[in-house]
Amino acid sequence: xxxxxxxxxxxxxxxxxxxxxxxxxxxxxxxxxxxxxxxxxxxxxxxxxxxxxxxxxxxxxxxxxxxxxxxxxxxxxxxxxxxxxxxxxxxxxxxxxxxxxxxxxxxxxxxxxxxxxxxxxxxxxxxxxxxxxxxxxxxxxxxxxxxxxxxxxxxxxxxxxxxxxxxxxxxxxxxxxxxxxxxxxxxxxxxxxxxxxxxxxxxxxxxxxxxxxxxxxxxxxxxxxxxxxxxxxxxxxxxx
Numbered sequence: 001x002x003x004x005x006x007x008x009x010x011x012x013x014x015x016x017x018x019x020x021x022x023x024x025x026x027x028x029x030x031x032x033x034x035x036x037x038x039x040x041x042x043x044x045x046x047x048x049x050x051x052x053x054x055x056x057x058x059x060x061x062x063x064x065x066x067x068x069x070x071x072x073x074x075x076x077x078x079x080x081x082x083x084x085x086x087x088x089x090x091x092x093x094x095x096x097x098x099x100x101x102x103x104x105x106x107x108x109x110x111x112x113x114x115x116x117x118x119x120x121x122x123x124x125x126x127x128x129x130x131x132x133x134x135x136x137x138x139x140x141x142x143x144x145x146x147x148x149x150x151x152x153x154x155x156x157x158x159x160x161x162x163x164x165x166x167x168x169x170x171x172x173x174x175x176x177x178x179x180x181x182x183x184x185x186x187x188x189x190x191x192x193x194x195x196x197x198x199x200x201x202x203x204x205x206x207x208x209x210x211x212x213x214x215x216x217x218x219x220x221x222x223x224x225x226x227x228x229x230x231x232x233x234x235x236x237x238x239x240x
Contacts (some may be wrong), residue, residue, distance in 0.1 A: 004032045007061045011037065021048045021055075028052065028069065028092040035063035042072050045226045045234070046152065049159075054231060065090045070158040071129065077156025079127040080105070086125050086132055086157075087112055089150040095143060095183075099123050123147060123164065130158035137165040141172045143182035145228045149187075152226040174200040177229060181205055184223040191216050191223065196237065198224075203231040210240040 010029045015021045015028065015065040019042065028041040037056055043049045049069045056065055077085070087103050090096055091113060101112040104126035115121075121138035132151040138144050148162040166172075177200040185193035205224045211217050221235045 003061065007032045007037070007059060010059045011056050011062070014059060015052060018055060021052055022047075026072070031036070035061065035214055036066060037062045037064070038068065039064040040068035042070050042158075044072060046071055050225050050230070052140040055138070071146050073130060073156045073158050077130070077154075079130065082128075082130060082132065082154055083125060083127045085154040086127070086151050088146060089154065090123060090125070093146060095146055096121070096123070096138075099138060099143070101125070101204060111221035117130060119165075125151075125157045131154055132157050132160045132164045134160065134164050137167045140168050140170070141166050141176040142180050142183070142201055145176070146183060148228045149184045149223070172229070174202070177203060177205065181224045181225045181230075185220055188219065188223055190229065191220050193220070194219060200230075204233040204234065205230050205232070206236060209235045210238045212240070214239055 011030060013058045015023055024040065026043050028039055031038040039052060039056060043052065049071055052069060053065060053067060057060055068132060083103055087101065090101050098115050098120035100115040100122040102124050103110050104113055104124065121143060122136040123138065124135040126133045134147055134151060144162060144164050144166055147164065148160050151157055151160045161212060178198050181198045185191055185196055192212055194210065197208045199206045207220055207224060211220060217235065217237045217239055220237060221233050
């Protein structure tokens with residue numbers, strides 16, 4: 001067996017051991033060349049996508065990943081409908097109200113909201129094949145993460161590429177990550193978040209406390225995975 005085949009075999013075995021990755025229902029194509037592993041296909045949910053990336057990069061010999069994994073959307077929507085939904089979500093979020101919002105539609109940039117003379121950020125949105133691209137800049141890491149979560153929550157989103165620059169003298173922090181996760185849990189009306197405690201350390205988020213149902217436990221974890229930069233979610237929530 002060649003080294004390439006051994007690496008792919010090891011990655012596939014790691015995927016098969018992870019209960020939230022279902023290769024039988026959602027097969028993933030893998031190619032390995034000169035240390036770079038390409039992953040391509042559709043996965044069941046955002047946890048499967050993020051876990052797959054983490055498991056793959058941990059395999060000896062893998063030095064880089066080309067990410068072509070997309071999440072099966074909750075609803076099949078055209079790019080225009082996804083673009084409109086992301087636009088509306090950004091416009092309605094109070095934390096982003098001082099940001100200029102622009103969308104790219106059929107190759108033409110459309111201004112949606114012009115912020116004051118000195119806007120606190122500019123968010124450019126485009127969509128291709130259900131993949132949402134967020135570009136330009138925002139003043140802080142929490143705003144970048146909130147914009148990304150809102151894009152992930154659109155039912156037709158298959159992936160979110162959050163390329164926005166953070167224009168701030170302050171470095172990213174564990175508290176910035178935890179704050180964005182707390183915002184997501186509070187914002188999600190389907191999750192009773194009053195008894196959920198959130199902590200973050202080196203981009204690993206831990207959820208503790210209790211929720212009423214297994215569905216809410218899973219949904220809370222998915223919300224945490226939607227936050228940009230989160231490498232791992234430790235879900236210690238109890239169902240009571």
